[in-house]
Amino acid sequence: MKRATIEDVAQAAGVSRQTVSRAMNDKNEISQETKERVMRAVEELGYRPNRMAQSMVTQRTHAIGMLMADITNPFFPEVTRGVQDVAQANGYNVFVCNTDDRADLELQELHSLAAQGVDGIIVFSHNSSEENMRAFADTYQPMVFVNRAFEHPHVSIMMVDNYHGAQIAVDYLVAQQRQNIGMLTNNSASYRTSRRLLGFQQGLASHQLPCTEIQIVPEAANLDGGYRAAHRLLDAFPAVDAIFTYNDLMAMGALRACNERGRLVSEDIAIIGFDDIQFARMITPALTTIRVDKYGIGQMAMSRVMEMINAPGETFETILIEPELVIRETA
Numbered sequence: 001m002k003r004a005t006i007e008d009v010a011q012a013a014g015v016s017r018q019t020v021s022r023a024m025n026d027k028n029e030i031s032q033e034t035k036e037r038v039m040r041a042v043e044e045l046g047y048r049p050n051r052m053a054q055s056m057v058t059q060r061t062h063a064i065g066m067l068m069a070d071i072t073n074p075f076f077p078e079v080t081r082g083v084q085d086v087a088q089a090n091g092y093n094v095f096v097c098n099t100d101d102r103a104d105l106e107l108q109e110l111h112s113l114a115a116q117g118v119d120g121i122i123v124f125s126h127n128s129s130e131e132n133m134r135a136f137a138d139t140y141q142p143m144v145f146v147n148r149a150f151e152h153p154h155v156s157i158m159m160v161d162n163y164h165g166a167q168i169a170v171d172y173l174v175a176q177q178r179q180n181i182g183m184l185t186n187n188s189a190s191y192r193t194s195r196r197l198l199g200f201q202q203g204l205a206s207h208q209l210p211c212t213e214i215q216i217v218p219e220a221a222n223l224d225g226g227y228r229a230a231h232r233l234l235d236a237f238p239a240v241d242a243i244f245t246y247n248d249l250m251a252m253g254a255l256r257a258c259n260e261r262g263r264l265v266s267e268d269i270a271i272i273g274f275d276d277i278q279f280a281r282m283i284t285p286a287l288t289t290i291r292v293d294k295y296g297i298g299q300m301a302m303s304r305v306m307e308m309i310n311a312p313g314e315t316f317e318t319i320l321i322e323p324e325l326v327i328r329e330t331a
Contacts, residue, residue, distance in 0.1 A: 004045040065113035082298020120305035142308035165323035166199030178242035187218035226253025248273035270331035285329035
């Protein structure tokens with residue numbers, strides 16, 4: 001069956017091509033009766049606009065790319081929903097790409113999205129070198145980076161205050177009379193400069209508590225990584241009475257490791273995660289964690305990329321997102 005064209009709709013409705021376009025874009029230049037007649041013809045003929053042809057005229061695809069480090073991490077569905085809801089309300093589609101926290105895949109997907117002509121890219125994956133990312137940003141705009149400090153005229157920044165979030169966790173643990181506090185952190189190439197790690201270290205220092213190498217265990221920021229890291233921490237630092245983790249997945253892995261070791265969580269040892277994913281309140285014992293507004297981050301990221309699309313060349317201030325402590329049962 002032949003695919004219906006805009007000319008077919010115009011002929012069936014007895015109007016011009018321009019009037020069909022105005023009706024489908026909900027413009028006010030035509031009467032309600034004409035708009036309804038055009039839309040009836042669209043439905044009867046099964047007409048779908050050719051977005052490729054439209055983009056050649058408008059230089060817009062109404063598509064946004066979204067790069068994330070690990071699509072299986074429960075942190076990202078809430079973020080993606082926030083992006084998607086704002087995108088749909090404004091006539092955009094979202095293409096989601098997964099990088100497995102790999103620098104080579106990150107660059108590959110960025111170039112692929114650019115080749116597809118997306119109008120902007122939101123980046124939640126940050127393993128590419130400064131040099132490679134700068135080279136890409138020189139040739140593409142606009143981009144929104146979440147949780148990566150990066151100065152470039154084509155890039156806008158959103159930052160969770162990870163440093164403060166880690167300090168909140170340490171302050172709370174110390175207030176609970178915990179003195180031997182360890183951290184399970186992400187083992188990415190840049191983990192030593194992680195704001196969560198730096199906030200943890202400074203938090204201990206502010207309470208005159210020691211922070212040695214054995215108290216910090218880098219591992220993959222997932223369930224298995226948290227499980228392995230907790231066992232290593234318990235071996236190297238048997239006196240540990242509290243664990244702060246890079247994210248909730250690592251905290252859940254640590255919870256299992258502590259149970260296997262006979263360490264009673266919340267009594268013998270406290271655990272605090274980061275992110276407050278949906279599973280955090282469902283496990284037993286329920287996870288005390290540092291909450292981040294994931295849906296809100298997605299909404300703000302999509303809103304910011306649209307602002308940049310509509311105002312090319314403008315400079316936008318960094319958006320800072322404040323985390324908060326959610327007290328449950330593990331600490």
